[in-house]
Amino acid sequence: MKMISRATFALFIVAMLSSGIGESRKTKIVTTSFEYNAINCRAHTASLTDFGGVGDGTTSNTKAFQAAISNLSEYSSxxxxxxxxxxxxxxxxxxSLISHFTLYLDKDAVLLASQxxxxxxxxSPLPSYGRGRDAPAGRYQSFIFGTNLTDVIITGQNGTIxxxxxxxxxxFHRKKLKYTxxxxxxxxxxxxxxISSLTLLNSPSWNVHPVYSSNIIVQGITIIAPVSSPNTDGxxxxxxxxxxIEDCYIVSGDDCVAVKSGWDEYGIKFGWPTKQLAIRRLTCISPYSATIALGSEMSGGIQDVRAEDITAIQTESxxxxxxxxxxxxxxxDIYVKRMNLHTMKWAFKMTGDYNSHADSHYDPNALPEIKGINYRDVVAENVTIAARFEGISNDPFxxxxxxxxTIGLSAKAKKQPWTCADIEGMTSGVTPPPCSLLPDQGPEKxxxxxxxxxxxxxxxLELKKCASSVLLS
Structure with missing residues (x-):
């Protein structure tokens, strides 16, 4: 096994050169060096091949990954x-991953999920959901998984998962799955x-799901799945x-970014909101879903979301x-600015009728609070409906x-570009003119x-420049 620290690696090379061992044994030693930006650098490096990994696309490497990560866990402290x-x-x-650990993919590395x-x-189901989303029973463990960890990095040279x-x-379509x-x-x-500098392809369902966690950077990710694929949220x-979340490109069969916090009575009881979220420089293509969705599982609350410099093309909303x-x-406390939207069904949609429930035990009197929703500096073209804003009776947004x-309507646009009910608010400098429930307050606003x-x-949080080397043979 050729697991090395940087100091050990340097001494090894000096010893080889001075003794001629490398030449006398005619062993070809290849050194691969790589650099990346990360929240933390590591003192010890190993290659998957050190643990019997075989990159032929057909040999299972599950045990190799498990052995490698188990062995490397001794360096966590x-x-x-x-x-x-x-x-x-x-x-x-x-x-599963460990704490104080980096998984690094070479630019030509492809992780293939076993079938x-x-x-x-x-x-078991997530406690804030109470059941699996696809099925009432449990859920299959995610492809790359971890729980109760600190200081975890998944990155590379745009390697592929x-x-x-x-x-x-x-x-899923055949209803053959017992678990989610x-x-x-x-x-x-x-x-x-x-989670950074990776390409994610053809996820079985959601792509990146941090849950019950904090201090998270998702950066430079490309996510691609067929636009008809079910629930392949970005x-x-x-x-x-x-x-x-910044500098990401997403083509998917569901919402590009979906902000969540638990489902009905389970999310209310668990009570962990999602808050302090920044989304920047996102490009989205998703003809049947949203660029940014808040909910529908939002029972623990969502607060202080700031999205800016967002581009969406042929996306539903x-x-x-x-x-x-x-x-x-x-x-x-939702803030969105500088969006460029091209060929959309809705520029904005906000509704209280998303009646998909975890089970029949939810409380119909548990009404959501929707307030402080701010959109500015948006340009849209070829839009069918400017906005649909419909709150809940006796619970206005x-x-x-x-x-x-400025929303440019398509040739097939609806005659009524705005639909509004059970909402309160204001506008300034909005085209086409909004509904009467959102009165224009004039240019001073x-x-x-x-x-x-x-x-x-x-x-x-600033990223550090990390440099590593690993021996391959």
């Missing part, structure tokens, strides 16, 4: 460790997380605090709030603010709806 995945196609089932269901452990989701989509489909990356009850922060009586919780927004001045805590 001694500078941390990183596992390098070389070029190749690495077939594997689900595997052998025996390589996917089954977990391929969920081979067609297998799962077919099972796995996600591609899921970290639970964890802190200090970085990035779903769920009951999380202090998150930064720009920003969508999904809730219903029985959800409880809240969605408040309040504090809606829209300023400096054009500066309304702006972001809070104070930065989010996650913005103070």
């Amino acid at each position: 001694n500078g941390g460790s990183e596992l390098y995945v070389p070029a190749g196609k690495w077939l594997t089932g689900s595997f 052998d269901m025996s390589e996917w452990p089954v977990l 391929d969920g081979q989701g067609a297998f799962w989509w077919q099972q 489909r796995p996600y591609l990356i899921e970290l639970m009850f964890s802190d200090n997380i970085q 990035i779903n922060p769920d009951s999380c605090t202090n998150i930064r 720009g920003v969508r709030i999904k809730t219903a009586a029985g959800r409880g919780g809240f969605v408040k 309040t504090g809606i603010c829209i300023a400096n927004v 054009i500066s309304a709806c702006d972001f809070p001045q104070e930065p989010l805590p996650i913005d103070s």
Whole structure:
């Protein structure tokens, strides 16, 4: 096994050169060096091939990943460790990460998700959901998984994680699954997380799911799945605090970013909101879903979301709030600016009729609180409906603010571009003119709806420059 620290590696090379061992044994030693930006650097590095990994696309590497990560766990309190995945196609089932650990994928490395269901452990439902989303029973463990961790990095040179989701989509459509489909990356009850510089393909369901976690950076991720694939959401922060999502490109069969916090009575009882979330420089294509969705599982609450510099093309809606009586919780202090929308059904959608419930035990009197929703500096073209804003009877959505927004309607646009009911708010400089429940307050209010001045805590986190080397033979 060739697991090395940087100091040990340097001494090894000096000894080899001075003794001529490398030449006399005619052993070809290849050194691979790589650099990346990360929340923390590691003192110890190993390659998956050190633990019997075979990158031929057909050999199962589940045991190799498990052995590598188990072995590297001894360094968790001694500078941390990183596992390098070389070029190749690495077939594997689900595997779990450890604290103070980096999983690094070479630019030509492809992780292939196994279609052998025996390589996917089954977990209990998430406590804030009370049941699986696909089925009432448990759920398959996500492809790359971790719980109760700190300081975890999944990154690379834009290496690929391929969920081979067609297998799962077919099972889902045929109603053959006893358990909920796995996600591609899921970290639970964890802190200090970085997921960056990767391509994620064909997830069985959601792609990136941090849940019950904090201090999270998702950066430079490309996510691609067929637009007809079921529930292949891009990035779903769920009951999380202090998150930064930036510079991501997403093509999917569901919402590109879906902000969540638990489902009906289970989410209300668990009571963990998602808050302090920044979304920046996001590009989305999703013809049947939203660029940014808040809900529908929002029963623990969603607060202080700031999205800016967002582009959406051929996507159903720009920003969508999904809730219903029985959800409880809240969605408040939402700020969106500088959106460019091209060929949309709705620019904005906010409704209280999303009546998909975990079970029949929800409280119909648990009404959600929707207030402080701010949109400004939006340009849209080829839009069928400017907005649909429909609150809940006796529970209006309040504090809606829209300023400096121009929505160009398509040739097939509805005659009534705005639909409004049970809402309260104001507008300034909005075209086409909005509904009467959102009266124009004049040009002096054009500066309304702006972001809070104070930065989010996650913005103070600066990445370090890390350099590593690993021996391959």
